[in-house]
Amino acid sequence: xxxxxxxxxxxxxxxxxxxxxxxxxxxxxxxxxxxxxxxxxxxxxxxxxxxxxxxxxxxxxxxxxxxxxxxxxxxxxxxxxxxxxxxxxxxxxxxxxxxxxxxxxxxxxxxxxxxxxxxxxxxxxxxxxxxxxxxxxxxxxxxxxxxxxxxxxxxxxxxxxxxxxxxxxxxxxxxxxxxxxxxxxxxxxxxxxxxxxxxxxxxxx
Amino acid sequence: xxxxxxxxxxxxxxxxxxxxxxxxxxxxxxxxxxxxxxxxxxxxxxxxxxxxxxxxxxxxxxxxxxxxxxxxxxxxxxxxxxxxxxxxxxxxxxxxxxxxxxxxxxxxxxxxxxxxxxxxxxxxxxxxxxxxxxxxxxxxxxxxxxxxxxxxxxxxxxxxxxxxxxxxxxxxxxxxxxxxxxxxxxxxxxxxxxxxxxxxxxxxxxxxxxxxxxxxxxxxxxxxxxxxxxxxxxxxxxxxxxxxxxxxxxxxxxxxxxxxxxxxxxxxxxxxxxxxxxxxxxxxxxxxxxxxxxxxxxxxxxxxxxxxxxxxxxxxxxxxxxxxxxxxxxxxxxxxxxxxxxxxxxxxxxxxxxxxxxxxxxxxxxxxxxxxxxxxxxxxxxxxxxxxxxxxxxxxxxxxxxxxxxxxxxxxxxxxxxxxxxxxxxxxxxxxxxxxxxxxxxxxxxxxxxxxxxxxxxxxxxxxxxxxxxxxxxxxxxxxxxxxxxxxxxxxxxxxxxxxxxxxxxxxxxxxxxxxxxxxxxxxxxxxxxxxxxxxxxxxxxxxxxxx
Ligand SMILES: [Cu+2]
Numbered sequence: 021x022x023x024x025x026x027x028x029x030x031x032x033x034x035x036x037x038x039x040x041x042x043x044x045x046x047x048x049x050x051x052x053x054x055x056x057x058x059x060x061x062x063x064x065x066x067x068x069x070x071x072x073x074x075x076x077x078x079x080x081x082x083x084x085x086x087x088x089x090x091x092x093x094x095x096x097x098x099x100x101x102x103x104x105x106x107x108x109x110x111x112x113x114x115x116x117x118x119x120x121x122x123x124x125x126x127x128x129x130x131x132x133x134x135x136x137x138x139x140x141x142x143x144x145x146x147x148x149x150x151x152x153x154x155x156x157x158x159x160x161x162x163x164x165x166x167x168x169x170x171x172x173x174x175x176x177x178x179x180x181x182x183x184x185x186x187x188x189x190x191x192x193x194x195x196x197x198x199x200x201x202x203x204x205x206x207x208x209x210x211x212x213x214x215x216x217x218x219x220x221x222x223x224x225x
Numbered sequence: 226x227x228x229x230x231x232x233x234x235x236x237x238x239x240x241x242x243x244x245x246x247x248x249x250x251x252x253x254x255x256x257x258x259x260x261x262x263x264x265x266x267x268x269x270x271x272x273x274x275x276x277x278x279x280x281x282x283x284x285x286x287x288x289x290x291x292x293x294x295x296x297x298x299x300x301x302x303x304x305x306x307x308x309x310x311x312x313x314x315x316x317x318x319x320x321x322x323x324x325x326x327x328x329x330x331x332x333x334x335x336x337x338x339x340x341x342x343x344x345x346x347x348x349x350x351x352x353x354x355x356x357x358x359x360x361x362x363x364x365x366x367x368x369x370x371x372x373x374x375x376x377x378x379x380x381x382x383x384x385x386x387x388x389x390x391x392x393x394x395x396x397x398x399x400x401x402x403x404x405x406x407x408x409x410x411x412x413x414x415x416x417x418x419x420x421x422x423x424x425x426x427x428x429x430x431x432x433x434x435x436x437x438x439x440x441x442x443x444x445x446x447x448x449x450x451x452x453x454x455x456x457x458x459x460x461x462x463x464x465x466x467x468x469x470x471x472x473x474x475x476x477x478x479x480x481x482x483x484x485x486x487x488x489x490x491x492x493x494x495x496x497x498x499x500x501x502x503x504x505x506x507x508x509x510x511x512x513x514x515x516x517x518x519x520x521x522x523x524x525x526x527x528x529x530x531x532x533x534x535x536x537x538x539x540x541x542x543x544x545x546x547x548x549x550x551x552x553x554x555x556x557x558x559x560x561x562x563x564x565x566x567x568x569x570x571x572x573x574x575x576x577x578x579x580x581x582x583x584x585x586x587x588x589x590x591x592x593x594x595x596x597x598x599x600x601x602x603x604x605x606x607x608x609x610x611x612x613x614x615x616x617x618x619x620x621x622x623x624x625x626x627x628x629x630x631x632x633x634x635x636x637x638x639x640x641x642x643x644x645x646x647x648x649x650x651x652x653x654x655x656x657x658x659x660x661x662x663x664x665x666x667x668x669x670x671x672x673x674x675x676x677x678x679x680x681x682x683x684x685x686x687x688x689x690x691x692x693x694x695x696x697x698x699x700x701x702x703x704x705x706x707x708x709x710x711x712x713x714x715x716x717x718x719x720x721x722x723x724x725x726x727x728x729x730x731x732x733x734x735x736x737x738x739x740x741x742x743x744x745x746x747x748x749x750x751x752x753x754x755x756x757x758x759x760x761x762x763x764x765x766x767x768x769x770x771x772x773x
Pocket of ligand 1: 480481484527528530531
């Protein structure tokens with residue numbers, strides 16, 4: 021491999037590592053690209069929702085939505101964004117116990133979100149008769165919020181995995197990049213939640 | 226290499242079987258890349274057979290070789306297969322094999338996710354083809370327009386197989402795109418700045434960004450369609466206020482960038498091959514890279530040129546016509562770059578190069594008919610005729626597939642350690658060139674004479690029998706070309722001439738290591754000072770970095 025050896029001698033050149041991207045590890049770039057694709061996904065679903073808004077001949081309209089209750093759900097998720105950020109920061113600083121506490125708090129807040137959403141959906145289905153096949157509003161509303169809910173559930177699985185690692189006693193600084201990626205994902209999902217709230221419950225209702 | 230150790234041929238049976246297991250469980254980017262290529266070649270045989278059956282049916286007016294609904298299944302599966310299970314996997318396969326080698330990395334950024342992508346693609350392909358055993362394949366066209374796809378018109382499961390198969394393989398494609406972005410942005414060898422990346426790497430990076438932008442809308446649209454079919458949602462059901470036009474918008478918002486996803490890596494391949502065989506550096510490196518970024522940018526704003534016949538509105542038509550014309554500018558820049566690279570070069574007419582020259586000629590024809598179709602009034606005349614079929618085959622077959630063939634002949638030695646046979650390569654090229662043009666050039670004429678696409682037969686009064694017969698004969702010639710390729714591939718794998726590490730006297734990093742490369746790629750991580758690190762190494766008296 022004399023060729024390679026000769027080339028590597030050039031590594032001492034002033035251009036060495038010129039291309040390095042700050043603190044951007046492969047995991048961070050990968051996660052950012054993934055979240056970018058997720059943004060494209062939700063943008064498409066929001067376009068479909070707006071396209072069909074007010075196009076129905078009959079059935080429930082967005083007026084049946086309970087703004088106050090959804091606001092509670094969104095706030096629960098927003099607070100969980102703070103706790104997950106603390107958990108991620110603590111792990112990076114080697115404080116495993118307080119990281120575990122942060123993850124558990126995040127999980128509890130998320131369960132709270134799921135309960136509130138469950139109440140909202142139960143009322144929509146049982147009282148207002150809004151189902152996915154009732155009318156276009158039902159189709160696009162449940163698809164949009166269903167996708168978001170799926171993302172929250174996926175986040176729950178990630179949190180459960182972190183808890184499993186913590187309770188098996190193997191949580192250490194080596195898990196920190198993974199925890200940070202989870203935090204990024206979580207902030208994204210919660211950002212989507214705020215966007216959906218603003219678009220569906222506030223602006224176009 | 227300085228030290229070459231003769232490895233005894235393995236003849237014992239048991240190590241062979243364990244090596245098959247090794248291949249199936251591998252996370253090595255080179256093996257994953259090669260498996261992508263092999264699986265895609267398998268699907269190429271499927272799609273080619275489907276095309277040949279259609280061409281037999283179209284041999285003469287009112288021929289009854291195939292049932293109409295069989296014909297619908299065949300054109301749907303041919304298009305779906307070529308786009309999702311042949312074109313993209315071959316390009317992703319080359320990308321997998323080459324990207325880490327070209328940037329001097331040990332592997333892709335996420336090797337296990339890489340294997341995940343491969344197996345999702347294979348699963349998606351098999352899922353789609355399984356529909357043949359479940360009462361019939363999808364028959365709604367590769368674009369699956371509503372309301373043909375509604376539960377009313379598409380009974381049975383075929384459309385659901387189409388949705389689920391493409392979602393599955395799409396997930397694999399997306400994971401591949403993310404992997405390419407992370408690998409290229411963070412794992413380049415010391416000294417390899419953006420301005421020194423091989424152009425193939427530039428194209429793969431832009432390609433991956435397009436994948437990340439274009440696939441999620443398709444997934445969203447397919448989810449809506451699945452909900453329509455399975456849970457009674459109304460997205461694409463005009464009877465209930467839904468919109469069939471929305472499907473077209475969402476599909477083509479994916480579909481047009483998809484065309485660029487299919488062509489950009491081929492652009493990258495010929496941007497690597499042409500300079501090596503013209504013995505010159507690429508003309509205007511910066512403008513090729515910039516034009517690629519520009520193409521990707523414009524490609525996201527031209528989708529409705531597939532919908533001119535819909536009658537959207539004058540304003541919308543004018544906007545999308547204009548943006549489509551615009552795309553000819555960066556594409557034209559690249560054509561001039563490649564031709565200027567050839568100009569004054571000491572051209573070696575070996576097989577990889579003649580496929581690139583074929584690419585330039587054929588892609589030019591496809592590009593020009595594309596400019597014709599960008600004019601709305603012309604498009605209204607030619608829409609849904611064989612003229613359009615001719616256009617996109619000149620782009621995706623004459624362009625992408627010719628580039629891929631060039632890539633096979635060029636990088637096969639790196640993958641296998643052996644050269645492909647030059648004589649068979651020339652036969653392969655000329656048979657393909659003649660067969661391809663015999664098949665697709667007459668379609669311009671039959672199309673302008675009014676022959677509609679996606680219809681199982683045509684009227685004798687149309688007077689297009691002769692053009693269809695030429696097309697069908699062309700398929701026979703193409704089949705001969707593919708057989709020559711298969712013979713060459715298998716024969717060269719077994720007993721091809723040993724290639725050595727750098728058979729073409731090339732300049733990019735993949736030729737620095739052995740052929741085939743070891744699992745770890747490079748013994749020493751190479752450092753880079755110019756766009757042609759191997760040139761610098763071979764010519765220390767006149768290195769590129771003094772001039773760049
Ligand atoms: Cu297009």
